Amino acid sequence: MKNIAKLMSIALVSGLIVSCASTEQKIVQNERIVTNPIDLNYRFQPNEESRREAADPVLEYFKGYYYMFASKSGGYWRSEDLAKWEYIPCTTIPTLEDYAPTILVYGDTLYFTASSGNTRIFKNAHPETDTWEEVDTKLTYRQHDPAFFKDDDGKVYLYWGCSDVDPIVGVEVDPKNGFCAIGEPKSLIEHNGDKYGWEVPGKNNEEPRQGWNEGPCVLKHNGRYYLQYAAPGTQYRIYGDGNYVGDNPLGPFEYVEDNPFSFKPGGFIGGAGHGHTFKDKYGNYWHVASMTISVRHWFERRLGIFPVVVSDKYGMYALTTFADYPFCIPDRKVDFEKEDINMGWNLLSYKKKVSASSSLEGYEPELANDEQVETWWAAQTGNKGEWLQMDLGKLMEINAIQVNFADHNFNVHAPHGPVVYQYYIEGSTDGKNWTRLIDEEKNEKDAPHKLHTLSAPAKMQYLRICNTKDMEGCFSLFDLRVFGQGGGKVPAVVTGFQASRDENDKRIYRFSWEPQDNVTGYILRWGTQKEKLTHSMVVYNNHYEARYFNRDSEYYFSVTAFNENGVGK
Structure with a gap:
């Protein structure tokens, strides 16, 4: 087993040398190896206790660069490869300090707005420089957590919502006429914490109230529209992003049973919510999202980036299991469902x-x-x-x-x-x-x-x-x-695995298994499709309780041990 694991590691790294650095030196390859949280010059906030913060990210590819904006950052970042980031301080957007920015690529110009409760929009055809200009805006709706979406036919939509009561809404807008609304906003997503445990707030989804549905984002794939939203609160490790899907950018939308599609409650740093899904220049899907520390202040946060599988058979899901271990940003089209970009370390x-x-x-x-x-x-x-x-x-x-x-x-x-x-x-x-x-x-x-x-x-x-x-x-x-x-043996197969559902609240499962010696931890996987367990949680004990399941769904589970030598079966 040791030799097999070593050969697999050599093969994986060799393949990544080719894909990440072509025939250039290893140092170039190393520059494409990253991990989460993303290593950025996170800004210290201007008031209250001294702490860094960035959250609610949005990212788009524009004129050969990726541009990423995040709340409370005093500027934004750009990158040619999603691995190395250049910070651009910004003073020409007076609403830059507002939460939840969104950007829109429209023609040869990048547009910006944020969750300011007003309708101010800014534009810049050359965002590599801090030369933003305000648009004469005709939009009159006061939106929180806004999100732009441009359809294939050129039509543009604006979505917003950040509340434990109000729904996520959307409306078509006209960028050529000051982003004037076309028609009335439509309610698209309501709160359903009684049915979907992951929408319930609390460190373990335990609080008896509705969480916050917020941070919408829309993605179109194979003719269908994925309306993403975050829940239940940015200060929790169980903060994630879910999906509704429909055939029209303004719905109606149907809940995706395998939600949340972006979820990372375990590991060194948790949280994968209020994010933005985008395509890189090779056609690969990624999700950039908020990750939580929330010790000095409940908004003490970082950013994470995760590869995303969009499958006609299994739906959409972000790969977060070892997202805070080193992985390589590829420089080609990759089938994330079949090819692991983790470095195997x-x-x-x-x-x-x-x-x-x-x-x-x-x-x-x-x-x-x-x-x-x-x-x-x-x-x-x-x-x-x-x-x-x-x-x-x-x-x-x-x-x-x-x-x-x-x-x-x-x-x-x-x-x-x-x-x-x-x-x-x-x-x-x-x-x-x-x-x-x-x-x-x-x-x-x-x-x-x-x-x-x-x-x-x-x-x-x-x-x-x-x-x-x-x-x-x-x-x-x-x-x-x-x-x-580590140079030793990978763990054996886990035995004695049991999963029991709470009789009084079917959103709750309790798990246990026989403990093993010589393990770092365990990977608990689950999903609503037996052949594809799309979610995971890193657990360091041999028992775990989770309250983030759908009340009316059936689930499949597995558990695997891992240590410093690799992952078991």
Whole structure:
């Protein structure tokens, strides 16, 4: 099994070298290897407790670049490849600080509006520069969480909705006449928390009230219209995006039973809601969405990007199982249903022995590798020389290290320049003699979730990250995550799996199975189609309760164990 797994890994990486970098050097390939959350210069907010935020993303391909806007970011980003992002500060859109932006490609111009409760729209034929102009708008509806959609026939529609009471609505608009509405808005999606457990708010969908239906987005595929919406609240890991489908851009729409199509309640960082589905320049579908931290403030959020399968047989679903592990952005058309873009590198750092130069009470070193972005290690100071050390337990092959900085006790508020960390990471086989693996001592980029992919795998047992810059606040890490090959056996098949449905509330399932030694965790999969389980949850115990199922649907389940050597059967 070990040799088979190794051969599979070599084959996968070799294929990705070809697809991601053609015949160029590995360093080019490495630049296409990413993970979630997306590593961006997330802006600190102008008021309240110092914290970064970006959410409610929208992304479109325009004139050779991908343009991405997100709430509360002070600007926007562009990219040629979805892997490397350039930040463009923006001062010419006075409503840029409003939540939930949307953009529209119409002719040779990009249009922008946001959830301001007014009707201001801006345009720019050259968004690589901050030269936006206001449109003489004739739209009179006050919309929250707006979303543009342009159909194949050139007609344009505007959708909006952000409420625990009001529906998602839509109306046709005329961009050539100041986006004047054509007809009256139509109610399209109502709240159905009593039927669909994932629409119910709470950390575990447990609160006895309706959640928020919000953040619509429309996608057309094979002549059918997918009206997407988010629920139940951005502060929860169970925040996701669902679909209704119809034959007309203004409905009627029918609920897709296998909802939510974008969902990531588990792993290092959770949440995959209030997003936008788009096609890349090769015709691949992706979904960019909000991910949650929500500790310092309930709007403390990040962005994630997920490949999307759109299948005539199985419907639409985002691939989120290992979306916070390294994967490669392809430079060609890919069948995501059949071809895995994950790099095949396993998590080596989970709950390994750690020590540190210092720590604050409640922010101990053990919180730096617990796979929970909501907790973190913080040194007592931000002084040069603070460090965190990890013992992997034995020699392991390291391919990549993700550094997630927690900004503890920072006092940074917008507007601000780049918030730059400087550090190095070294490795050792014996804990005495050290080799520098990553050198960021001269770093000048604001990169709080940096994934470092090594040019060649390094066999190490010990790793240490050391701060090399005196800074305000404390040197701190949400998690220091290490990826590679453990060199041992993958877990055996899970036994004793049981799934029981609550007799009084069929939206609730409870699961249990026999625990295994030598595992990192388990992947619980489910779906309404036996041959294609489209959803997953990473669980670290041998039991789990979930309340996000449809009341009237039947489900199929499986559970698989995984560890630092791979995924079992």
